[in-house]
Amino acid sequence: MSTTLIIILVIIVLIILYAVLYNGLVRARNQAQEFQSQIDVQLKRRTDLIPNLVETVKGYAAHEKTTLEEVVRLRNSVVSADNLQDKVDADNMLTGALRQVFALAENYPDLKANQEFGKLMEELTNTENKVAYSRQAYNSAVQYYNTATQTFPRNLIASIHSFKPMEFLSIPEEEKQAPQVKF
Template sequence: MSTSWIVLGVIAVIAFFLFATYNRLVALRQRVDQSFADIDVQLKLRHDLIPNLVETVKGYASHERGTLEEVIKARNAAMGAQGPGQVAAAEQQLTGALGRLIALAEAYPDLKANANFQQLQTELSDIENKIAAARRFFNNAVSEYNTGIQQLPAALFAGALGFHPKQFFDLGESRAQVEAAPTVKF
């Protein structure tokens, strides 16, 4: 009789451990999903700001049509991207196009002095800083999640329960360019 209680106790401890580990992994996965949603919110703000910026520049530099169209094309691609990898690649292209758009201000003193353009540039700089912070939070959450599913004993059953490694929000080669906050000159 006492052997069956011991076996039952061991099974109860193992079951408790499995439930606790599963719940921990679910919480980590939720944190990753929530932090990616935070990035998405900041990117949406950025995407909403771009048409105003383009329209302001268009009034002063209408013959710079190629640059303006490139920004709009990159924005549309970024809005349609799905998942961390695609979003990172699309945002990398958008950042480059925005950099060229902002550089136009140097060639057009009237545009550079325009209060609306200055305000939009300041908002863009603020959003870029928030995106960088959200990206760091996301990558931290992914790191904790990936570590959680790879550590023993969770590694023994994490894959079978649907817990697979997540991809970091990696900027690739242009990391240094994007991590530098945009310069706002008046």
């Protein structure tokens, strides 16, 4: 084989390798962004369910107005958050307020038996599970993307094309603490 042919083959192999590595980085970044979008979709679905829940509870627990107002306020903070981490933080506070609403149902047997309330509770629970899954999937995708951008030889391509590390979603300190059980 001639030297020219070998050089051409090496160049072709390098171009193909470069394209494969670059495309892998793009796929990893897009997958992380897709999971981020899924979190937004699930949080939106959840915040859309909350007004119906509040209206259902209002009829049964009129004197629990402050709890319901807090849920609405926190729902609005989720909707108005500017970035994903702020949305997740606001959603975590909303989760705590919703637990209080669910606890109200224990004090109002008629509310607990209400079909609409039961349906809303089930939908919120399902959505909460989807949010948790989306958060986990997002962090996994971010981990894969960040590893890809920091390991050789993809790190060379990542630096050339300005692939920046992505941030993991963090868990609030109060959720990291183990619950205390007292008898």
